[in-house]
Amino acid sequence: EAGVAQSPRYKIIEKRQSVAFWCNPISGHATLYWYQQILGQGPKLLIQFQNNGVVDDSQLPKDRFSAERLKGVDSTLKIQPAKLEDSAVYLCASSLLGAETQYFGPGTRLLVL
Amino acid sequence: KQEVTQIPAALSVPEGENLVLNCSFTDSAIYNLQWFRQDPGKGLTSLLLIQSSQREQTSGRLNASLDKSSGRSTLYIAASQPGDSATYLCAASSSNYQLIWGAGTKLIIKP
Numbered sequence: 001e002a003g004v005a006q007s008p009r010y011k012i013i014e015k016r017q018s019v020a021f022w023c024n025p026i027s028g029h030a031t032l033y034w035y036q037q038i039l040g041q042g043p044k045l046l047i048q049f050q051n052n053g054v055v056d057d058s059q060l061p062k063d064r065f066s067a068e069r070l071k072g073v074d075s076t077l078k079i080q081p082a083k084l085e086d087s088a089v090y091l092c093a094s095s096l097l098g099a100e101t102q103y104f105g106p107g108t109r110l111l112v113l
Numbered sequence: 114k115q116e117v118t119q120i121p122a123a124l125s126v127p128e129g130e131n132l133v134l135n136c137s138f139t140d141s142a143i144y145n146l147q148w149f150r151q152d153p154g155k156g157l158t159s160l161l162l163i164q165s166s167q168r169e170q171t172s173g174r175l176n177a178s179l180d181k182s183s184g185r186s187t188l189y190i191a192a193s194q195p196g197d198s199a200t201y202l203c204a205a206s207s208s209n210y211q212l213i214w215g216a217g218t219k220l221i222i223k224p
Contacts, residue, residue, distance in 0.1 A: 056209075
């Protein structure tokens with residue numbers, strides 16, 4: 001069974017630029033999560049989707065971050081414009097509907113200069 | 114608001130030793146408590162999941178315990194090996210399965 005795929009793996013941009021991350025969850029997983037993990041901290045949930053609907057985006061900085069999962073499968077997370085403090089690893093995870101176990105992708109490491 | 118704390122932030126032990134990693138949480142109304150492993154450049158891998166009604170779970174050389182009344186969980190690693198070197202994170206789950214994470218303990222096993 002293929003795992004959660006994310007791309008790109010690394011991205012370096014300058015502040016005020018835009019960036020997008022892509023996630024393809026495990027086939028059949030209805031729930032998809034985006035996390036932000038700053039160095040030395042645990043992951044922080046940014047947004048949770050169930051199929052193509054948003055379950056929770058209370059910690060998503062909506063003035064600059066956006067995410068979509070149009071067909072209920074893969075998802076994109078966008079930052080526009082990026083700030084220095086957005087430097088972090090962005091993790092995508094998926095799970096079966098109503099399941100406790102989340103499966104994580106390798107993450108995208110973002111450096112904003 | 115649930116807060117999860119892991120102490121120490123880093124730990125270095127010689128190969129072969131048994132060790133314990135600690136996790137504490139402020140709200141005992143958790144659904145489950147999970148332990149994850151994170152290797153550099155890789156995602157998070159689930160190690161053990163303890164339901165709120167359970168006291169412990171075991172997998173190979175790993176044993177995780179849960180004491181809801183005191184707001185604590187421990188991860189015991191027996192006979193540590195260099196391959197166990199990684200960052201270990203615990204996460205408390207609420208009833209909607211959302212995870213509140215600790216900052217992790219970076220473990221180094223010296224050969």
